[in-house]
C-alpha cells in the first residue's frame with residue numbers, strides 16, 4: 734500500500750473555498766465586501782451558526798502564502814487551530830500554531846499532515862488549490878457560492894489537470910443566500 738493509500742484510510746483533505754456565481758474567489762483589489770450578505774436573504778435557509786460544529790472538527794488548515802498575508806491584513810480567521818502555510822519565502826509567524834512548509838506537496842501531505850491530523854482543510858488560494866488538485870491530493874470539495882456576480886477577479890480554478898468525477902454529498906442553503914456544495918471524489 735502506498736503512503737497516499739494509507740492516508741486515505743486515516744485522513745481527509747477538504748478543499749474549502751467561497752466563489753462568486755461567476756467563479757471568482759477574490760477581487761483584484763482584494764476587497765471582501767462581496768462576502769457580506771444579510772441574514773434574511775433566504776428565509777428557508779439555515780443560520781450560519783449551524784456551521785460552528787463543523788468548524789470545530791477541523792484539525793488543521795493549509796494555505797498558500799498570499800492567502801496567509803491577506804488573512805493577516807483582515808484579522809486571523811483560523812483561531813488556535815494548527816495552520817500550515819506553503820511558501821518558499823521567510824515569513825513572520827503570527828501565532829505559535831502557524832508553521833511554514835516549502836517543498837514537495839505530496840511529502841507535505843504524507844509526511845507532515847497525515848500522521849498528525851485527520852480532518853485537514855485546504856483553504857486557498859487558487860494557486861495552492863490548483864496544485865493540490867493536479868496532484869490528486871483532494872478528497873472532498875466544499876464550495877460555498879456567494880449570491881453575487883463579480884465580473885472580474887481571481888479565478889476559482891485554473892488549470893487543475895485532468896477531468897475527474899465528483900459525487901455530490903450534501904447541499905446546504907444558508908439564510909444569507911450562500912449555498913454550500915459538498916462533493917467527494919467519485
Ligand SMILES: NC(=O)c1ccc[n+]([C@@H]2O[C@H](COP(=O)([O-])OP(=O)(O)OC[C@H]3O[C@@H](n4cnc5c(N)ncnc54)[C@H](OP(=O)(O)O)[C@@H]3O)[C@@H](O)[C@H]2O)c1
Pocket residue numbers: 749750751752757758759763796797798799800801803819820821822835836838856857858859860861862864887
Ligand atoms: N474566496 C475564498 O474562499 C478565498 C480563499 C482563500 C484565498 N482567497 C483569496 O485568494 C487570493 C490568494 O490566492 P492566490 O492564488 O493568489 O495565492 P495562494 O494560493 O494563497 O498563495 C500562492 C503562494 O503559495 C505558495 N505556493 C502555492 N503553490 C505552491 C506550490 N505548489 N509549491 C510551493 N509553494 C506554493 C507560493 O508562495 P511563495 O510565493 O511565498 O513562495 C505562492 O506564491 C487572496 O486574495 C485571498 O484573499 C479567497
